[in-house]
Amino acid sequence: MQLAKRRRKKKTIHQPKENNTAPVFLLKNWKAIGISVLSLLFVVSAVTFYLFRQTENLKKANQKLSYQERVTSEGLQEMKKSFVVIDSALHEINQKMRKRGLEELHAEHMGGPIESEESIGDLSAYYKNTLKVLDEKLSIVPVGMPYQGEITSSFFYRSNPFTHRGREFHSGIDIRGITGEPAKTTADGVVRYAGYKGSYGYVVMVEHEGKFETRYAHLSKLKVKKGDKVNVGDTIGLIGSTGRSTGPHLHYEILHKGKKIDPQTFIEL
Numbered sequence: 001m002q003l004a005k006r007r008r009k010k011k012t013i014h015q016p017k018e019n020n021t022a023p024v025f026l027l028k029n030w031k032a033i034g035i036s037v038l039s040l041l042f043v044v045s046a047v048t049f050y051l052f053r054q055t056e057n058l059k060k061a062n063q064k065l066s067y068q069e070r071v072t073s074e075g076l077q078e079m080k081k082s083f084v085v086i087d088s089a090l091h092e093i094n095q096k097m098r099k100r101g102l103e104e105l106h107a108e109h110m111g112g113p114i115e116s117e118e119s120i121g122d123l124s125a126y127y128k129n130t131l132k133v134l135d136e137k138l139s140i141v142p143v144g145m146p147y148q149g150e151i152t153s154s155f156f157y158r159s160n161p162f163t164h165r166g167r168e169f170h171s172g173i174d175i176r177g178i179t180g181e182p183a184k185t186t187a188d189g190v191v192r193y194a195g196y197k198g199s200y201g202y203v204v205m206v207e208h209e210g211k212f213e214t215r216y217a218h219l220s221k222l223k224v225k226k227g228d229k230v231n232v233g234d235t236i237g238l239i240g241s242t243g244r245s246t247g248p249h250l251h252y253e254i255l256h257k258g259k260k261i262d263p264q265t266f267i268e269l
């Protein structure tokens with residue numbers, strides 16, 4: 001019993017001795033352990049600091065990148081907008097140009113699109129004005145054919161078709177025709193004379209602005225009377241062979257300031 005007690009005692013006495021091995025180890029190697037712990041702490045903090053710095057740098061880089069992206073996309077948007085503006089302006093101009101049968105403009109030939117747009121505005125206004133004036137003049141000046149047919153005799157001296165002797169002055173053009181078909185006035189004006197007059201036969205004389213006059217002779221029937229206002233294209237009479245005529249045709253004359261001129265110069269512009 002005492003032995004067992006002693007052993008137990010011994011055991012209880014020995015136990016703290018065994019437990020003291022760690023502090024002993026610590027006491028013995030405190031330097032090495034301290035250095036190790038400090039080294040570990042240093043490494044950990046260094047890594048932490050490094051990672052923190054890296055994250056910050058990454059964040060900054062991301063911010064910078066997104067800013068640049070934003071700037072770039074904004075710039076692209078602006079560029080796209082200005083291109084759309086130029087494109088639509090050019091499209092509008094070209095529509096105007098096409099309507100006037102003019103050559104289309106191309107962006108590569110334009111120095112400044114806004115400046116060109118303004119000058120095109122002036123240009124289109126000019127053309128609009130010019131075309132208006134031209135249109136007005138065209139209705140006044142006798143232009144075109146009073147009847148569609150073959151021109152059998154021009155404005156010149158020719159041999160007398162009746163006597164075949166000597167030469168005579170042909171004061172207009174002869175257009176071969178079919179009796180009863182309409183003869184039309186070549187300009188707006190007022191009928192100065194409508195009736196029978198010697199070699200003309202039945203004739204209509206129309207006064208126009210700008211001291212122009214047109215005459216339509218050898219008619220079979222008159223469709224207007226003196227003082228009538230006529231518009232370009234109106235039927236003034238019907239084709240015939242009255243007066244000094246060898247067959248159904250229209251004798252057409254143009255006078256300017258009372259002087260007979262060649263109608264063929266007015267048939268085409």
Ligand SMILES: [Zn+2]
Nearest residue numbers: 172173174251
């Ligand atoms: Zn004639």
